[in-house]
Amino acid sequence: MDTGYIMSDALTIAETAGVRYMEGPAEGELLRKVDDANSVVEACLSARIRCALLYAPNMTSRFFDLSSGEAGAILQRFRNYEIRVALVCPPDSVRFSSRFPELIAEENRLPYFRFFESAEAAREWLA
Numbered sequence: 001m002d003t004g005y006i007m008s009d010a011l012t013i014a015e016t017a018g019v020r021y022m023e024g025p026a027e028g029e030l031l032r033k034v035d036d037a038n039s040v041v042e043a044c045l046s047a048r049i050r051c052a053l054l055y056a057p058n059m060t061s062r063f064f065d066l067s068s069g070e071a072g073a074i075l076q077r078f079r080n081y082e083i084r085v086a087l088v089c090p091p092d093s094v095r096f097s098s099r100f101p102e103l104i105a106e107e108n109r110l111p112y113f114r115f116f117e118s119a120e121a122a123r124e125w126l127a
Contacts (some may be wrong), residue, residue, distance in 0.1 A: 011043050014053065017127035021051035026088075026119070030058035034070050037077040044083050051126045052078070053119065056089040065097045072103075075113050085113045086122035 010030050014023045022044050024030045031037060040052055062068035078085050107113045116122040 010058075011040065013047055013049065016123040019051065019127045020047070020049050021053050021126050022047070022049055023052070024054040024058040026055050027057055030054065031060045031063070031074065033060060034073045034077075036060075037074045041077060041081045041083055045081065050082060051084045051086070053086050053088070053122050053126060055119075056087065056094045059087070064094050064100055066099045066103055067097060071100075075107070079112050082112075084111065084126065086126050087113070087115050088117075088119050088122050089115050090117050 010025055010028060011022045014021055022040065024040075030040070040054075044050065044052060056064075060070050060074070062070045063074065064071070066072075075085075104115050108115065114122070114125055116125065
């Protein structure tokens with residue numbers, strides 16, 4: 001993986017198998033509120049990139065609680081601008097609400113957003 005320059009303080013442009021994508025910090029916070037997803041979309045569009053690799057710690061604090069509505073709102077922002085997102089979420093790294101696995105199953109059937117246990121698997125899907 002080749003890493004490019006930093007977009008803001010948190011996003012970097014990376015490339016795997018000739019496909020460029022925005023990548024969030026593996027351990028850092030990125031989205032503090034739902035509207036912060038717009039910054040990721042803007043960074044992608046301004047760099048002419050249509051993919052992003054994010055990590056569980058990058059998501060809002062209530063993203064994995066389906067009743068908050070944050071997951072749906074964030075995913076819809078990415079869909080609206082046709083940004084494919086791979087989310088790295090290793091087993092037991094976060095606590096899901098009881099219905100969150102249903103969202104994972106549904107999203108994994110669609111081409112826009114996927115959950116992965118490793119960054120390597122996420123990069124393969126993006127490429």
